[in-house]
Amino acid sequence: MRASTAALIVAAGRGTRVGGAVPKQWRPLSGQTVAAHALGAFARHSQIDHLVLVVHPDDRPSQPWPGDTGAQIVTGAATRQGSVLAGLTAIEGQFDRVLIHDAARPCVSAQVISSVLAALDTAPAAAPALAVVDALWQGDGTHVAGTRDRSGLYRAQTPQGFDLAAILAAHRRFDAEAADDVEIARHAGLPVTIVPGDEDNLKITRAADFARAERILGHRMDMRLGNGYDVHRFGPGDHVVLCGVTIPFERGLQGHSDADVGMHAVSDAIYGALAEGDIGRHFPPTDPQWKGAASAIFLRHAVDLAATRGYEIGNVDCTLVCELPKIGPHAPAMRAEMARLMGIGIDRISVKATTSERLGFTGRGEGIAALATVTLASR
């Protein structure tokens, strides 16, 4: 079985060196906060099982939390070390390993996260770093007073990854001030493996760093596309439910749930974009609790799963294929209902219909088919 991993994002700092009264991790960056970008990078990573966001006690009541990533919010302490310890204590015994990451590094890539995780397969601690390539000077602020040998020197980054029990024990024993968690791990005798860092994994420190981070994130926006297809057969009844709208009709659609073929196709397209199978995988038809279920449950689940992975719905295009009932008059209500369920603007949802020229099963009026395409965008 693969090791379970939690990501602990430390966002309790008061750092306002970048200017302004708001701590840097809560300042806007490419449409969301710096901390939300850092969280999103871990939320999207398939090997991260749990997110912990450590926040300053003063931030709790007023900040808009990136809560839909499903992060566990933990109140931090006056120092970074204290905050990390609070976060580790909150998940004690629940995971095999933990990645500790600074919220002020919003551009961390999946590759860097994967490298740390891979190293943890054979080591109790691992962290990304970049070898120092520039010459190093000693100086007095005005003049160069000497040079230093740069060989064997690295610039440390995060996430720093550890065996959870080992780093928690190390933190509890450590009573001095440390530069980072690697120092605490080493003090406890844990060997720390160095993995390649990334120049783009910058720590936002100065005002100019925001512009650089915006450029990096802008180039990296992750788009996903999914398609869905579904068919339901006509049977006895007096109405059909299509894209959440009940339409009186001389027959009904047969199916385990409410047989909303349109909403099923849209839900499957979202699952498809996430590479998460289809409705049947998440709501097995063999399970009696989903008999007659409103398909809104499936759609909400798919949208929530996308949000948990750090994606929002870009747009939806759904085509219903049938001779009857006539879809056109109901399309605006269908768009409005799906927009409401998905929490996005109606201008992002298209519902259209076609006949199949009386050809095939839809043409003979034996059932209704639906196709859907969705895009997801990383946030």
Ligand code: MG
């Ligand atoms: Mg179906």
